[in-house]
Structure formats: structure tokens, C-alpha cells
Amino acid sequence: MLANQIGYYSLILGLLLSVLLCGVSIKDLTRSSKQINKNVLSLSFLQLVFVILSFLSLIFSFINSDFSNETVFNNSHTTKPLFYKISGTWGNHEGSLLLWLLVLTLFIFLFLIKSREQPKKYRILTLLFQQVVIIGFFLFVLMTSNPFNYLFPIPSEGLGLNPILQDPALAIHPPILYLGYVGTSIIFSSSLAAVTQNYVSKQWAQHIKKWVLVSWIFLTIGIMLGSIWAYYELGWGGFWFWDPVENVSLMPWLTLTALLHCIIVLERRAALTSWVVILSITTFTLSMCGTFLVRSGILNSVHTFANDPARGIFILIFLFVLIILSLGIFFVFHKENNKSQNNFFWLSKEVSILINNWFMMYFLSVVLIGTVYPIFLDVISSEKISVGPPFYQKLIAPFLIPFLLFMSLGPRLKWIRSKIEDKNSLIVTFIISVMLTFFIIKNLTTELLFYTVLFSAAFFLFFITLKELFIKKFNNVSQTVAHFGFSLLVLSILFNGILSSEIITNIKIGEKYSYNKSEIFFKKIEEKKESNFNSIIAYFEIKDEKGKIIELKPEIRIYNQPVIITSEADIKTTLLEDKFLVMNLVKGNEFYNIRYQVKPLMVWIWISVLLLSLGGLMSLFKKRYEK
Amino acid sequence: MYGKKVKLRFIFLALILVSVILIVFLILQSLKENVVYFQSPSEIKSLIELDKKKIRVGGMVKEKSVFINSNEVNFIITDFKNEINVIYSGAVPNLFAEGKGVVAEGFLKDKNYFSATKILAKHDENYMPPEVKEAIGDK
Numbered sequence: 062m063l064a065n066q067i068g069y070y071s072l073i074l075g076l077l078l079s080v081l082l083c084g085v086s087i088k089d090l091t092r093s094s095k096q097i098n099k100n101v102l103s104l105s106f107l108q109l110v111f112v113i114l115s116f117l118s119l120i121f122s123f124i125n126s127d128f129s130n131e132t133v134f135n136n137s138h139t140t141k142p143l144f145y146k147i148s149g150t151w152g153n154h155e156g157s158l159l160l161w162l163l164v165l166t167l168f169i170f171l172f173l174i175k176s177r178e179q180p181k182k183y184r185i186l187t188l189l190f191q192q193v194v195i196i197g198f199f200l201f202v203l204m205t206s207n208p209f210n211y212l213f214p215i216p217s218e219g220l221g222l223n224p225i226l227q228d229p230a231l232a233i234h235p236p237i238l239y240l241g242y243v244g245t246s247i248i249f250s251s252s253l254a255a256v257t258q259n260y261v262s263k264q265w266a267q268h269i270k271k272w273v274l275v276s277w278i279f280l281t282i283g284i285m286l287g288s289i290w291a292y293y294e295l296g297w298g299g300f301w302f303w304d305p306v307e308n309v310s311l312m313p314w315l316t317l318t319a320l321l322h323c324i325i326v327l328e329r330r331a332a333l334t335s336w337v338v339i340l341s342i343t344t345f346t347l348s349m350c351g352t353f354l355v356r357s358g359i360l361n362s363v364h365t366f367a368n369d370p371a372r373g374i375f376i377l378i379f380l381f382v383l384i385i386l387s388l389g390i391f392f393v394f395h396k397e398n399n400k401s402q403n404n405f406f407w408l409s410k411e412v413s414i415l416i417n418n419w420f421m422m423y424f425l426s427v428v429l430i431g432t433v434y435p436i437f438l439d440v441i442s443s444e445k446i447s448v449g450p451p452f453y454q455k456l457i458a459p460f461l462i463p464f465l466l467f468m469s470l471g472p473r474l475k476w477i478r479s480k481i482e483d484k485n486s487l488i489v490t491f492i493i494s495v496m497l498t499f500f501i502i503k504n505l506t507t508e509l510l511f512y513t514v515l516f517s518a519a520f521f522l523f524f525i526t527l528k529e530l531f532i533k534k535f536n537n538v539s540q541t542v543a544h545f546g547f548s549l550l551v552l553s554i555l556f557n558g559i560l561s562s563e564i565i566t567n568i569k570i571g572e573k574y575s576y577n578k579s580e581i582f583f584k585k586i587e588e589k590k591e592s593n594f595n596s597i598i599a600y601f602e603i604k605d606e607k608g609k610i611i612e613l614k615p616e617i618r619i620y621n622q623p624v625i626i627t628s629e630a631d632i633k634t635t636l637l638e639d640k641f642l643v644m645n646l647v648k649g650n651e652f653y654n655i656r657y658q659v660k661p662l663m664v665w666i667w668i669s670v671l672l673l674s675l676g677g678l679m680s681l682f683k684k685r686y687e688k
Numbered sequence: 689m690y691g692k693k694v695k696l697r698f699i700f701l702a703l704i705l706v707s708v709i710l711i712v713f714l715i716l717q718s719l720k721e722n723v724v725y726f727q728s729p730s731e732i733k734s735l736i737e738l739d740k741k742k743i744r745v746g747g748m749v750k751e752k753s754v755f756i757n758s759n760e761v762n763f764i765i766t767d768f769k770n771e772i773n774v775i776y777s778g779a780v781p782n783l784f785a786e787g788k789g790v791v792a793e794g795f796l797k798d799k800n801y802f803s804a805t806k807i808l809a810k811h812d813e814n815y816m817p818p819e820v821k822e823a824i825g826d827k
Contacts, residue, residue: 427715430715445725446724446725448722449722451722456718565778565779566758567757567758567760626782627782643779645781645784652757654761
């Protein structure tokens with residue numbers, strides 16, 4: 062009860078502080094002193110404290126199972142383990158918006174502390190733009206998604222959290238993803254501030270690059286966690302399904318990656334100023350669209366959107382206000398800096414980074430069209446369609462070939478004007494890649510030519526970055542690690558794609574299922590009782606072609622609140638391959654439906670994404686850009 | 689007449705324009721090929737010509753219609769006006785049950801038989817795909 066009130070009033074105080082902060086900082090803009098008024102900093106800190114207080118009181122209500130709170134009632138249950146009571150806080154619409162707000166205020170406070178060497182007006186304007194976003198979110202939370210609504214009479218038991226969300230990976234996935242999403246808000250506000258101050262310069266790029274990197278790292282890891290979760294929890298036996306919910310997180314990642322590259326051009330060569338600003342605006346807009354689309358349910362259909370028209374309309378208006386505001390500022394204030402050294406030769410680092418950006422924009426438009434087109438079509442013609450994975454694979458895979466080749470050559474080029482050095486070793490590496498590819502995949506696939514070229518390009522990048530890691534010729538280790546990670550990612554995905562095998566069958570207890578020299582034996586089942594679910598554990602023995610026997614124990618869980626049946630896959634992971642077994646119950650039948658998959662190099666997909674993020678991390682802690 | 693720089697810039701712009709048009713064309717073309725339409729059993733009944741393309745059918749799993757053997761699952765999807773038989777061999781999602789909503793993806797054999805390649809998993813028992821809700825009306 063009390064926690065509810067504390068939470069609610071902290072939110073209102075936070076909103077009032079936002080307004081106050083705007084007033085104080087506008088006044089401070091006209092002051093001639095070189096440093097920001099101390100009050101601004103303390104007010105910003107106070108705001109953060111109130112949002113934290115509000116968030117903590119929601120967590121407190123969840124821990125105490127205080128069902129007088131509507132959000133807790135809808136998403137929690139007394140028998141749930143403590144860990145999932147806490148993670149349930151952000152496992153729902155209201156709580157996750159509160160988390161957004163928390164990260165927004167946290168980041169602007171950190172920004173103020175970390176940017177002391179920057180011009181005062183620029184810092185204040187960043188704060189102002191960020192406060193516009195923050196006020197929007199405060200209003201959104203308070204008006205349409207208040208996490209502290211009362212329920213009376215107080216129910217004695219909650220409705221429970223959807224069991225598939227009761228999972229360690231998914232407990233930390235939202236906070237990490239949000240750190241990435243919301244990190245882009247700082248990039249957005251600061252690029253707008255920089256535009257108005259005509260400060261889109263080398264110094265600015267150097268300082269904002271850190272924020273770009275931080276967001277990028279969190280976003281990358283956040284997406285990976287979601288993907289790992291989908292792999293073992295949903296039981297579809299893959300890591301990426303081109304599901305709209307996944308796509309919306311990939312879109313800001315693509316623009317952020319593009320930004321990460323072209324900010325370097327700005328930092329070193331003071332070129333591409335408008336492009337950097339446009340990318341910053343786009344990235345944040347896409348992040349916001351992503352969160353809202355997922356949370357408002359619009360992605361399942363436009364109709365669920367209409368369930369709560371207030372939310373949808375608020376989102377749309379807020380988004381439009383932000384877009385118009387930012388574009389307006391961009392066109393009014395932005396001046397192309399004529400003094401910048403805009404001349405560069407066609408063979409240079411600048412051009413190679415531009416090419417990277419062009420590819421990113423292409424990938425973005427493919428994902429965007431595939432995700433938005435069904436929504437669009439439903440609105441205008443109420444025809445219902447879905448766009449499947451073949452669409453994305455067909456449009457992205459061929460373009461990966463030039464992308465990988467440019468990625469191998471680009472980092473070796475110099476600024477302004479360059480020539481390709483070391484041609485012989487490049488050619489040798491290329492020939493090795495092609496031969497290796499041909500040797501490996503000649504018996505594996507029907508589309509030999511296409512795959513040979515694609516694999517060769519991936520191997521080419523793999524060898525070149527590997528060589529550089531050991532010889533350290535170009536010395537930019539963080540970038541090499543990230544690119545190496547990317548080549549590894551592409552290779553593992555490709556091998557995983559063409560070598561995976563799958564057996565689906567219905568089987569009774571005690572039965573054996575044989576297929577080309579392998580055998581699946583369903584030994585027995587065991588039942589077990591936990592506090593919030595009953596589980597059926599099945600024992601399977603699987604003999605592979607070489608006669609090696611492993612035991613897999615997939616599980617079916619029947620949760621009590623809400624009553625939902627979930628399957629827990631059992632996975633044996635080795636460096637070479639994952640063996641994946643998931644079992645489903647068909648009601649009222651003695652048959653169990655099983656899906657057994659052998660997925661080569663699965664673990665390398667996660668490792669390579671970690672390598673990518675490691676590259677980002679190394680770049681973040683690098684003192685200065687190395688020559 | 690024009691300087692070399694202007695000419696270069698013109699060629700560059702033309703190149704960009706052409707590639708953008710090509711890409712848009714490419715995307716739209718493969719969109720057309722890879723789109724899966726959703727139909728209810730009633731809509732299928734009223735079809736004049738059978739579609740060779742992959743489609744999705746949604747509705748309720750009819751009570752007492754699920755039969756299972758070692759390599760197939762058979763059931764009937766109904767929208768309470770019309771129904772269609774489904775033959776499926778593949779993984780069944782947990783929330784698949786008689787009297788619950790379902791979406792099946794696959795190919796029509798004729799107006800009464802549908803050979804499914806995938807049954808879509810739903811994550812929430814309260815959630816019903818909007819397509820299904822619409823297909824069975826407000827029931």
C-alpha cells in the first residue's frame with residue numbers, strides 16, 4: 062500500500078523536476094559563466110533518485126506480492142521464486158516503461174558528469190532535449206500505463222507471470238537491451254544539441270563515440286540474450302526467426318553499427334557531418350518504435366493496438382512530435398561545414414566506410430519493409446499476410462558477398478588516398494579461401510556455386526583478420542577483433558544452416574525410433590513437483606552414427622499459475638555441435654511429440670557475437686585512436 | 689561545357705538513382721514471392737481456384753478431432769461455419785489442444801484437405817492470434 066504511494070508520488074515529483082530542470086537550464090543558457098549552474102546537476106541527480114525510488118518501490122511490491130497493486134496482481138503470484146518475482150517487475154508493459162524512464166534519467170546524469178570538458182551551451186541543450194524525451198515518457202507512464210494502480214478489494218492471489226518469461230536469460234535480457242536502446246537517446250539529444258551549436262566536429266565525434274560504443278555493446282549483447290532464450294525456450298531449434306519482434310531490435314542495431322563506423326570519419330576527417338546527425342536521429346527513432354511496437358502489441362496485429370487506443374495514439378503523437386522536432390532543428394540549424402576536407406580519392410578509408418554504410422542502409426530497408434509491409438497492408442486492405450524467412454535470406458545472403466569482401470579490404474586502406482598494398486598475399490589468401498571452401502562444401506549442398514562464393518568471402522575475411530591479429534600489422538586490435546568476430550559469426554551461421562539435421566516424430570514410452578544408423582530410445586518418464594510447477598522429465602537415449610550414446614532429458618512443465626504447459630529443451634553442447642531434444646505433450650494421447658536436432662557450431666554463434674562486443678569494449682577503453 | 693567535377697557528380701548521382709531503383713524493385717519482387725496469405729476455412733470453401741502457394745489457415749481445433757499416430761497428427765480446423773481437415777507431420781506446440789485457437793501453415797490439397805508444414809506456437813494461453821479471432825467471429 063505504502064510502496065504504491067511512494068512509487069506514484071516519486072513519479073509525479075520526477076515529472077515536476079523535469080519541468081523545473083528545463084526552466085533552470087534555459088535560464089542558465091543566458092548566464093555568461095563557463096560552468097553549468099550547480100543546481101542543474103543536483104536537480105538532475107534528484108530526478109534520478111526519485112525515479113530509482115519509484116522503481117524500487119515497484120520491485121518491493123513485487124517481492125511482497127502486494128496485490129493491491131494492479132501491475133503486481135496481473136504479473137505475479139505468491140508461489141513464484143523470488144528471482145522471478147523481481148524480474149517480473151520489468152516483464153510487463155508498465156514496469157518495462159518505468160525501466161526505460163530509469164535508464165533515460167540515469168544516462169543524462171552520467172552524461173552531465175562525463176562531459177565536463179565540453180562547451181557549456183552544448184551540454185545544457187543536450188540536457189534540454191533529453192528532458193523533452195523524459196517528459197514525454199513521464200506523461201506516457203502516468204497517463205496511460207501507470208504501474209501503481211490500486212485494486213480494491215485486494216485480491217488474495219495474483220494472476221502469475223507467463224512461465225516462458227520465467228527464465229534467467231530473459232530476466233536480464235530486457236535491462237541490457239534497454240541500456241542499448243535508451244543509450245541511443247543520449248546520442249539523439251546530443252547530436253541535436255551539437256547541430257544547434259554548430260558543434261558537429263572532431264571534438265564532438267571523439268566524445269560521443271564513447272556513447273555510441275556503449276549503446277552498441279549493450280544492444281548487441283541484449284539481442285544475443287534474447288536469441289539464446291528463443292533457442293532453448295521456444296523449442297523451435299533455431300536462433301533467429303525473422304520474427305517482427307526480433308526485427309525491430311535488429312533495425313536500430315544496423316543504424317547504430319553504421320553510425321559507429323561513420324563517426325570515425327567525422328572524428329578523423331571532419332566529414333560526413335549531416336549523415337552522422339541523420340543516423341543519430343534515425344537510430345533513436347527506430348529504438349523507440351521498437352520498444353513501443355513490441356509493448357503495444359501492434360506487431361501481432363494492428364487490431365490489438367485498438368484495445369487501448371489511448372496508448373497507441375499517445376505513442377504515435379509523441380513519435381511524430383520527436384521526428385518533426387528533430388528534422389526541423391536539423392534543417393534550420395545545420396550548416397555544411399565548407400572548411401572540412403571533403404576531398405578524398407575513390408580508393409580510401411572514407412569511401413570504404415561509406416560503402417559499409419550503404420550496405421547497412423540496404424539491410425535496414427529489407428528488414429524494415431519485411432516488418433512494416435504486413436502492418437501496412439492490413440490497415441489499407443485488411444488482407445492478412447506474413448513475410449517469412451526466405452524473403453530475408455534471399456535478399457540478404459547475396460549482398461553479404463560484396464559486403465564481406467569490402468570488409469576485408471576496407472580496414473587496410475589509408476585515409477584520403479590509398480592503394481591496395483600487399484596484393485600478392487591477398488591473392489594467395491583469396492585462393493586458399495576458395496579452395497578450402499570448395500573442398501569442404503562440395504558434397505554438402507546443391508547450390509554449389511552460390512555457396513562457394515559466399516563461404517569463400519567469409520573465409521577470406523576470417524583469414525585476413527586472423528592474420529592481422531597475429532601479425533598486428535595495422536595495430537587497430539579492437540576493430541580486428543570485432544571484424545574477426547563477424548566473419549566467425551557468418552561462417553557459423555552458414556555451416557549451421559547447411560549442416561543442421563532434424564528428426565520429428567511421435568513416440569510412446571519404451572519405443573525406439575531408428576533412422577540412418579542412429580537410434581532414439583524413449584526410456585521412461587519421471588514426475589516431479591516444484592513450488593510453482595509440476596514437471597514430467599523424460600529420459601531419452603540417443604545413439605549416433607558412430608555408436609556413441611548420449612542421454613537427453615527434455616522436460617514438460619505444467620505451471621500452476623497461470624496454467625500453462627511449457628517444454629524445456631535439453632541441449633548437449635560441445636564445441637563442434639549442439640544436440641537438441643524437445644518434447645511436447647499432445648493432450649489425451651499416449652504419444653509424445655519429439656523434435657531432435659543436431660546443430661553444428663551452434664556455440665560459435667554466441668562466441669562470435671561475444672567477440673564482436675569484445676571488440677567494441679576494447680575500443681571503448683582504448684586511450685586514443687591509434688595511428 | 690560542364691567541368692569535370694560536375695560531370696563526375698552527375699554520373700555518381702545517376703549511379704545511386706539506378707541502384708536505388710534496382711534495389712526497390714528487387715525487394716518488392718521477392719516480397720511478392722515470399723508473402724504468405726491468411727485464410728479462414730470459410731474463405732477457402734468459397735475459393736474458385738485453388739492456390740498453389742503456401743497459405744495459413746486459422747481457426748479452432750474442433751473438439752474430438754485430433755488423431756495421432758507415430759508420424760502424423762490429424763485434426764480439423766473450424767470457424768464454426770466451415771471446417772477443413774489438416775494433415776501434419778512435425779512438431780506440435782504445447783498450447784495446441786482441442787477447443788483452442790490454432791494457425792497452420794502449408795498447402796491446400798483440395799478444398800477439404802490441408803497439408804500443414806508448420807503449426808504456429810503461441811506463447812500465451814489467453815492470447816489468440818487476431819486472425820483467428822476474426823476468422824471465428826466474436827465467440
